[in-house]
Amino acid sequence: MSGEIQKVAVIGTGVIGASWSALFLARGLDVIATDPAPGAEARLRDYIATAWPALVALGAVAPGGTPERLSFTAALSGISGADFAQENGPERLPFKQDLYRQLDEILPPEVIIATSSSGLTMTDIQKGCARHPERCLVGHPFNPPHLIPLVELVAGQKTAPQSVCRADEFYTGLGKRTIRLNKEVPGHVANRLQGVLVREIISLVNEGVVSVADADAACSWGPGLRWGVMGPVMLNHLGGGEGGIEHFYAQFAKPLETWWTPLAPLAFTPDVQQRMIEGLRAEVAGRTVQSLAAERDALLLALLKARREREDA
Known part of the structure; x- marks a missing residue:
């Protein structure tokens, strides 16, 4: 450069x-x-x-x-x-x-x-x-x-x-x-990964399993915290303990397949979109886009500084 x-x-x-x-x-x-x-x-x-x-x-x-x-x-x-x-x-x-x-x-x-x-x-x-x-x-x-x-x-x-x-x-x-990327695909890689998660959230909300707010909480206060530190495959490796990724797959390959089973066919119709919008508005609770973005950026800044300090060490 x-x-x-x-x-x-x-x-x-x-x-x-x-x-x-x-x-x-x-x-x-x-x-x-x-x-x-x-x-x-x-x-x-x-x-x-x-x-x-x-x-x-x-x-x-x-x-x-x-x-x-x-x-x-x-x-x-x-x-x-x-x-x-x-x-x-x-x-x-x-x-x-x-x-x-x-x-x-x-x-x-x-x-x-x-x-x-x-x-x-x-x-x-x-x-x-x-x-x-x-x-x-x-x-x-x-x-x-x-x-x-x-x-x-x-x-x-x-x-x-x-x-x-x-x-x-x-x-x-x-x-x-x-x-x-070794080849072109619509949406590239990270958006496709996000898209799978978002699709599942919409399906869970649409099926009445969970609210929008609780689905967001499940991500940001659960695996999302770990994803800010390591990727999912590396975390699977740690989840296998001393046996690593091989042990993890031996234990969880079959359960993973059941988790991949879609709840029901999902079409992102205007009604489904409205259900998501209403759930999101309840989660927002009147906060402005500007204030939410400021909160996001402050937390990102703290995480980035922590990761840089760790990499420097």
């Missing part, structure tokens, strides 16, 4: 783009952000100001890192001087393809274009990138990217392996934890 990438273009400054901007600035990079929405610049600067104390507390602000290195342009052509592009546009394939056609014309061929897309494949997106599709890949973060380390790297059919390596080096240099 050092020397090669000094200015990052952030295309789309909603929640994900704003969070990326905060991280890039904290790591001492120049950021040129673009978003055609009215009031986008003011919202972006407000977000960065709100996020900055957490980055300071985390020790993520490098020498030279400052919000003052942010510039903004409403015109997409204004990002032409960037060394790296992080795209955060709407999850609509025709929109993405047209956007990549424009980015392909604006940015020099050596500039990597990474999408934050949570589900679209790069093979489909880069069809709009006729000149240099080899520099396009998925660099999918998790919300909020300025705190959550994970970035999923996924190549499209026309992505050059060197582009993935360069993106990996860049993200790792920012302090991110990258994983590389």
Whole structure:
């Protein structure tokens, strides 16, 4: 990362783009952000100001890192001087393809274009990138990217392996934890894992087994605490005691199969959605999205600091 990438273009400054901007600035990079929405610049600067104390507390602000290195342009052509592009546009394939056609014309061929897309494949997106599709890949973060380390790297059919390596080096240099997918699947990996859990929660609520609040509590106060420390397969290994994963599978392979049995066919109909919404509103109990996000970030910050201290030790 050092020397090669000094200015990052952030295309789309909603929640994900704003969070990326905060991280890039904290790591001492120049950021040129673009978003055609009215009031986008003011919202972006407000977000960065709100996020900055957490980055300071985390020790993520490098020498030279400052919000003052942010510039903004409403015109997409204004990002032409960037060394790296992080795209955060709407999850609509025709929109993405047209956007990549424009980015392909604006940015020099050596500039990597990474999408934050949570589900679209790069093979489909880069069809709009006729000149240099080899520099396009998925660099999918998790919300909020300025705190959550994970970035999923996924190549499209026309992505050059060197582009993935360069993106990996860049993200790792920012302090991110990258994983590389060996093949494309809709939703990538982590969202697919989340999706299985969410599907089961919806099914349990719909069948009257548990409330939304208690399902959330079962996750966050049970296995979710462990998942913040180690992955499920490693935890299975520990669950096997001295016999490790082999003993765990010997003991639990059959019970696991019974747990995988769906309760009933599930269609995410408007009625089912409304049941989830009503349950969630009861759990929220009048708290604002802003206050809930602040609570989330404070707890994430504490966990991240604890994990870093342990890794340093």
